[in-house]
Amino acid sequence: MAFNFNWTPLTTSNTSSSAFYSHAKSLLSAALNKSQKPPIIVDDIFVEELNLGQSAPELEILEIGDLAEDRFRGIFRMSYDGDAFLTLRTKVQANPLNTYLSTTPSYTSPMPLAASSPLTIPLQITLSQFRLSGFIILVFSKAKGITLVFRNDPLESLKVSSTFDTIPFIKDYLQKEIERQVRGLFQEELPVAVHRLSLRLWNPEYAASLGLDVHDPDPSSPIDGSEDGSGDDANAAFTNPLLSPSDNPDTPSIVFSQKNLAALRALSEAQKTLSMRTPDISDAVFRVWASGGGSSSAGWERNIDAPSTPIGPQAYTFSDTGEAVSPATSISSSRHSLATPPSASVGGGASTPNTRTRGKKRRHRIVNLR
Amino acid sequence: MLTYMDYLQNAFYRATSWDPDNSYVNLTATAQALLDFPTPRGLKMNISSLATPKFGTSYSLSNLGVVDGSVSYLYSSLPLHNVHRSAEVDLHDVTTGYRQLGELRPPDDERFWEVWKGGARVDGRNALLFGRMYLPTSTLEALYLRRMKPTTQFRITGVSDGRLKSGGTIMAMMQHDFGKWSGEYLYSTDGALIGARGLYNFGRDPRKQPNPPPRTSDEKAVGRFSMGAEFYYGILNKSAGMSTGLRYTTLPTHPNAPTTMTLTLTPLMGSLSATYAIKAGEVASFCSRFDFNMYSYESDLSLGCEVWRREDVEKEDFAGVLKARVSQTSGIGLLWEGRLKHLLFSMGAGIDLRRKDQLVRAVGLELQYSS
Numbered sequence: 001m002a003f004n005f006n007w008t009p010l011t012t013s014n015t016s017s018s019a020f021y022s023h024a025k026s027l028l029s030a031a032l033n034k035s036q037k038p039p040i041i042v043d044d045i046f047v048e049e050l051n052l053g054q055s056a057p058e059l060e061i062l063e064i065g066d067l068a069e070d071r072f073r074g075i076f077r078m079s080y081d082g083d084a085f086l087t088l089r090t091k092v093q094a095n096p097l098n099t100y101l102s103t104t105p106s107y108t109s110p111m112p113l114a115a116s117s118p119l120t121i122p123l124q125i126t127l128s129q130f131r132l133s134g135f136i137i138l139v140f141s142k143a144k145g146i147t148l149v150f151r152n153d154p155l156e157s158l159k160v161s162s163t164f165d166t167i168p169f170i171k172d173y174l175q176k177e178i179e180r181q182v183r184g185l186f187q188e189e190l191p192v193a194v195h196r197l198s199l200r201l202w203n204p205e206y207a208a209s210l211g212l213d214v215h216d217p218d219p220s221s222p223i224d225g226s227e228d229g230s231g232d233d234a235n236a237a238f239t240n241p242l243l244s245p246s247d248n249p250d251t252p253s254i255v256f257s258q259k260n261l262a263a264l265r266a267l268s269e270a271q272k273t274l275s276m277r278t279p280d281i282s283d284a285v286f287r288v289w290a291s292g293g294g295s296s297s298a299g300w301e302r303n304i305d306a307p308s309t310p311i312g313p314q315a316y317t318f319s320d321t322g323e324a325v326s327p328a329t330s331i332s333s334s335r336h337s338l339a340t341p342p343s344a345s346v347g348g349g350a351s352t353p354n355t356r357t358r359g360k361k362r363r364h365r366i367v368n369l370r
Numbered sequence: 371m372l373t374y375m376d377y378l379q380n381a382f383y384r385a386t387s388w389d390p391d392n393s394y395v396n397l398t399a400t401a402q403a404l405l406d407f408p409t410p411r412g413l414k415m416n417i418s419s420l421a422t423p424k425f426g427t428s429y430s431l432s433n434l435g436v437v438d439g440s441v442s443y444l445y446s447s448l449p450l451h452n453v454h455r456s457a458e459v460d461l462h463d464v465t466t467g468y469r470q471l472g473e474l475r476p477p478d479d480e481r482f483w484e485v486w487k488g489g490a491r492v493d494g495r496n497a498l499l500f501g502r503m504y505l506p507t508s509t510l511e512a513l514y515l516r517r518m519k520p521t522t523q524f525r526i527t528g529v530s531d532g533r534l535k536s537g538g539t540i541m542a543m544m545q546h547d548f549g550k551w552s553g554e555y556l557y558s559t560d561g562a563l564i565g566a567r568g569l570y571n572f573g574r575d576p577r578k579q580p581n582p583p584p585r586t587s588d589e590k591a592v593g594r595f596s597m598g599a600e601f602y603y604g605i606l607n608k609s610a611g612m613s614t615g616l617r618y619t620t621l622p623t624h625p626n627a628p629t630t631m632t633l634t635l636t637p638l639m640g641s642l643s644a645t646y647a648i649k650a651g652e653v654a655s656f657c658s659r660f661d662f663n664m665y666s667y668e669s670d671l672s673l674g675c676e677v678w679r680r681e682d683v684e685k686e687d688f689a690g691v692l693k694a695r696v697s698q699t700s701g702i703g704l705l706w707e708g709r710l711k712h713l714l715f716s717m718g719a720g721i722d723l724r725r726k727d728q729l730v731r732a733v734g735l736e737l738q739y740s741s
């Protein structure tokens with residue numbers, strides 16, 4: 001199951017994207033200058049140019065582990081091979097002695113007469129030819145926000161070009177250093193930023209102030225708060241959280257396919273039933289018995305009808321089960337508590353008739369990610 | 371205005387006949403005193419005293435931040451008798467201005483420093499110990515100065531601060547002064563920086579008596595050319611820096627107004643700086659400086675002056691000095707230093723005309739009392 005991104009609003013040929021780009025550039029400049037800069041950078045960092053390219057990243061759902069009204073857990077595979085680029089402009093101090101003296105206490109400084117005279121050089125860095133490929137684990141819960149983690153290092157390669165390209169020593173140093181920083185950004189900064197943003201957005205007070213409907217009974221649209229349960233809104237538009245609605249009246253909106261949303265809702269509502277039999281979800285492996293049963297609580301296994309769940313040659317495994325298990329145990333324990341009322345079950349894949357299959361043989365299915 | 375501890379350190383140099391002007395660091399001391407004078411920020415008060423001729427203390431309190439203060443102690447193995455109270459001190463000793471250099475003095479013969487008593491040498495070497503503790507931030511500064519030989523002085527300074535990486539830094543410096551030339555070697559633990567500086571004075575070597583000695587003042591030199599260089603290399607962070615400089619200064623035998631001209635070059639960074647200072651009579655000095663960078667074409671012109679106010683024309687007692695500077699990059703600076711009854715004060719302000727919203731950048735008043 002893959003996503004189709006409508007990337008045309010973000011291509012530079014589109015006039016509506018210019019407002020988005022200028023806003024994104026100012027946001028990015030503010031974010032880069034907020035933290036303490038190293039003393040070698042003497043001026044603010046400005047985003048000279050930001051272009052998200054002509055092609056969109058490819059996103060594919062590998063697994064949905066938990067789907068509920070206020071919870072969602074999924075594994076996605078993302079790959080990007082486009083022509084996005086980012087150009088930054090700043091000024092650096094070329095005299096290393098000047099940088100050194102700014103950090104050393106003045107009482108023990110050697111007090112050079114003129115050897116520490118400053119020389120500032122303007123610097124322009126362009127990051128381009130991003131090659132990203134990785135697996136994203138996305139956990140959403142209304143109480144705790146979105147947690148987005150990369151299973152591996154998503155950055156495959158990156159091209160760094162700057163005004164110092166003629167000096168190979170500095171070119172190599174910048175390439176290594178910026179690659180290291182971008183890797184750290186994807187693996188550490190981005191999850192934190194997304195988490196904070198999601199808390200800010202789905203905090204009930206904040207959401208109420210924005211006019212979003214937080215009591216949405218529809219579990220298939222955790223990110224589309226404006227769609228109410230009846231779903232008769234033909235243009236269910238998703239407001240980009242980066243652009244606050246009160247700002248620019250002509251902000252571009254990213255529209256989800258109505259057909260896909262209806263299909264997702266039908267799928268999740270199909271599981272909310274007292275019936276003995278629930279329809280299978282094709283092309284999916286249920287999380288419960290995919291991880292070898294080590295973490296799953298008793299009673300939630302289900303016999304696999306092998307032909308109903310074709311996965312194909314691709315397979316995935318969780319090598320780091322410690323990491324994968326902890327949210328699962330919390331969710332499975334909550335599922336355990338929810339299972340006691342024999343009436344409606346919430347969430348996918350777990351319904352009371354499954355307890356009858358406890359005695360049946362467990363099927364272990366180990367699948368590899370690569 | 372010099373702090374009391376700097377004043378005591380200068381008194382120590384005078385008592386041990388060490389000439390700090392004969393070092394490359396002070397090649398442009400005149401221009402720095404007239405153009406780079408620091409203006410006080412906020413309110414600062416100092417109370418100091420030389421309790422015994424060998425021991426001095428100083429306490430200071432300022433309102434920069436919430437409350438800032440420091441406690442300092444100084445011990446000198448040589449009794450300092452040339453130190454005066456704030457009510458009587460000559461203002462020229464506590465303010466920096468045009469530095470008039472004198473004739474080069476030959477260093478003492480080492481044998482004159484030996485003291486024999488009962489057939490054994492009992493002389494020790496003069497040393498100075500200094501420590502300052504900044505109270506709210508718990509930063510400690512320390513200095514140990516030892517005059518090993520008439521031509522050699524050893525100096526260790528250290529800063530201990532929990533916020534610095536590895537807790538603090540120490541810098542050790544060995545200074546040589548042979549009159550005609552001087553050299554310094556230093557090592558700092560911060561980044562394992564090593565440095566070397568040297569200054570060479572053209573002209574007659576003071577250690578050699580001219581043959582025959584000059585009788586008329588025509589043959590005596592009226593000016594002195596000096597040339598120097600410095601070089602630093604940080605071993606850990608692989609940073610290097612160097613500069614060279616040239617100075618021409620007139621000696622007291624010069625018939626006209628004393629002038630000093632300097633030229634400093636930093637070849638690696640391509641920066642060039644030229645200064646010209648002149649002392650007009652007893653009451654005024656003027657200085658101008660032009661900086662230029664050959665790579666970035668940045669230039670700066672600074673002009674500065676100081677004017678002395680006489681208290682009493684006959685007694686030649688000066689009551690205050692007004693310093694002013696104007697420059698392209700750092701705006702206008704004003705400083706007024708003087709004595710009011712028993713207190714030494716300095717009031718200053720920095721003005722930046724380009725920023726209309728924040729015209730006066732830094733205003734301050736500093737009071738000093740010493741007994």
